[in-house]
């Protein structure tokens with residue numbers, strides 16, 4: 001098979017893995033090398049559906065001895081298979097880099113023969129890039145579940161970032177949909193990577209990430225976010241990615257979805273921002289009696305409507321973290337408010353002049369003791385209806401969506417996911 005044909009098949013097969021994004025790796029070029037890996041990421045480009053497009057994202061092979069029920073590449077599917085040699089992967093990457101098509105590589109693979117054999121092939125490809133072509137740019141590689149520590153070590157010293165995907169949010173779901181995978185074969189390598197990163201600065205210098213599939217199994221948002229919070233805390237994950245389940249295969253154990261649950265995926269990304277940058281804990285947002293977000297509201301507005309005692313917040317007095325809890329007030333706006341009120345009392349007019357977006361915030365704040373409307377409006381049902389009405393209007397006004405739907409994230413949602421202005 002021609003290399004171009006393999007590339008078409010193996011780039012297409014890789015598109016369902018979203019666990020790649022910015023690098024966080026900082027390494028300057030050397031005299032003999034080609035490329036830099038920069039701290040702020042290799043080039044944060046996102047496609048219309050929010051996925052990173054700046055890396056050459058390919059599989060080494062789409063053949064696999066495992067049979068995960070949700071996966072297009074599972075052993076039992078009758079699809080066209082292809083496999084790159086390590087030399088071909090290195091050649092394609094360096095040629096694309098020289099033509100300025102890409103700035104780095106995201107390399108994953110189905111499992112051929114066994115996990116260590118597959119890892120050996122990945123290492124060989126990346127070793128050619130690093131040692132023969134002196135490619136110094138960003139490389140993110142997937143760890144194969146079940147690989148030995150020796151192979152993880154070898155790969156970890158060659159790449160900037162590694163990921164091992166949890167995929168399914170519970171052991172029960174893993175057994176049901178990925179019967180060849182063992183929980184420990186995923187968690188043990190994660191722990192090993194976390195500990196080795198601390199000891200050796202050259203090992204996986206941009207840290208590790210993971211991915212969870214959303215909607216293939218019945219776990220709630222509460223369960224999924226709790227798992228993500230544990231991953232950030234215990235495994236020192238740089239990012240947890242949420243991937244809406246794409247219905248590709250027929251199987252009695254898979255849900256009968258017509259479309260991927262993209263809006264739910266988007267809400268989880270927004271909630272993830274709240275955990276990482278806004279000081280929220282999962283138990284603030286969800287609990288046993290409220291296990292899933294209202295998809296028609298962003299998670300901060302959903303939280304606020306369940307915690308009306310917290311509001312209204314007086315904009316001239318609230319501390320920084322209280323301001324961050326107001327729906328629509330993000331990190332930038334909270335900082336602007338903190339700085340401006342040192343000089344004068346803030347009113348709704350002055351907030352507008354400062355370009356603080358009041359669309360959602362106005363329902364949850366007072367400015368110098370004044371509410372934006374009659375105080376009888378301060379009621380969770382009325383505010384919820386108004387917010388959902390605004391959201392619907394935004395969806396109807398949206399011109400970027402070919403087919404308007406309440407169940408698709410808008411451009412605004414996607415921008416908020418990237419900027420964190422929630």
Ligand code: SF4
Pocket residue numbers: 064065066067068071072073074075109110111178
């Ligand atoms: S191991 Fe990976 S490539 Fe193989 S079937 Fe499972 S998800 Fe697909």
